[in-house]
Amino acid sequence: MNEYAFFLLLTLTFLLAGLVKGVTGMGLPTVAMGLLGTAMAPAAAAAILVIPSLLTNLWQLLAGPAVLSLLRRFWAMMLGIVLGTVGGAALLVRVDPLWSGLALGIALMGYAGYALISPSLSIPVRAEPWLSPLIGLVTGIITGATGVFVMPAVPYLQALRLDKDELVQALGLSFTVSTLALAAGLLVHGALQVDQLGLSSLAILPALAGMWLGQRIRARISARRFRQCFLLFLLLLGLELISRPFF
Structure with missing residues (x-):
């Protein structure tokens, strides 16, 4: 891929990823990893998404008043995420890109399949002390191995029946x-380079533009129908990544 084609891919990827986040409130890293993962090693794609993902999620986290209470409630889950991710990143960096791409495809299809079915789960508060760190650790390992943040953290937080604003902040x-x-x-495993951070910075503008556009679109279309189309797109993208090692 030549330089101009790569920058076009980068721009369109984060524009679309930001648009999805603007409409649905999530999905930027998932879409970015899925699309970039079709053109480069997942470890390189993960490095590029760091800065736009961090900025957009900080924005989501700080948009409400519950930051400190959420930190007190979910600190064990966050610790599990950190430990699992740092350890799991060794898989993303060292495994053959075809097979790490397969893992990414499985993660995309697993999340999309779950979200399309949307089972109604409820977890009692008394289970949180032991379940939160376990969920955090599993989420971290999957994040480290694939660059996708959503499973099983998103279903878990949804099952706690937080109110709408708390859920948005907890996801952030x-x-x-x-x-x-x-x-x-x-960084620990030697896969984060200065030039990748430069590319990551270039992705900020299209990501924010996409978020703005997505917020405008959300007011005009059915968010439910858009979400269904987005999840079907993730299923197809995951299937393409899964098929690569075999063809």
Whole structure:
């Protein structure tokens, strides 16, 4: 891929990823990893998404008043995410890109399949002390190995029946910690380079433009129908990544 084609891919990827986040409130790293993963090693794609992911998720985290209470409630989960991600990043860096791409495809299809079915789960508060760190650790390992932050953290937080604003902030907290931990894991394992941070910075503008556009679109279309189309797109993208090692 020549330089101009690469920059076009980078711009369109983060424009689309930002648009999805603007409409649905999530999905920027998932879309970015899925699309960039079709053109480069997942470890390189993960390095490029660090800065736009961090900025957009910090924005989401700090948009409400519950930051400190969420930190007190979910600190064990966040610790599990950090430990799992830093350790799991060794898989993303050292495994053959075809097979790490397969793992990324499985993660995309697993999340999309779950979200399309949307089972109604409820977890009692009394289970949080032992379940939160376990969920954090598993989420971290999957994040480290694939660059995708959503499983099983998103279903878990949704099952706690937080109110709407708390859920948005809790997701922002989980994604922010996951992004920082992924950056640390890539750095520890020698896969985060200065030139990649430069590319990551270039992705900020299209990501923010996409978010703005997505917020405008959200007011005009059915968010439910858009979400269904987005999840079907992730299924197809995951299937393409899974098929690569076999053809």
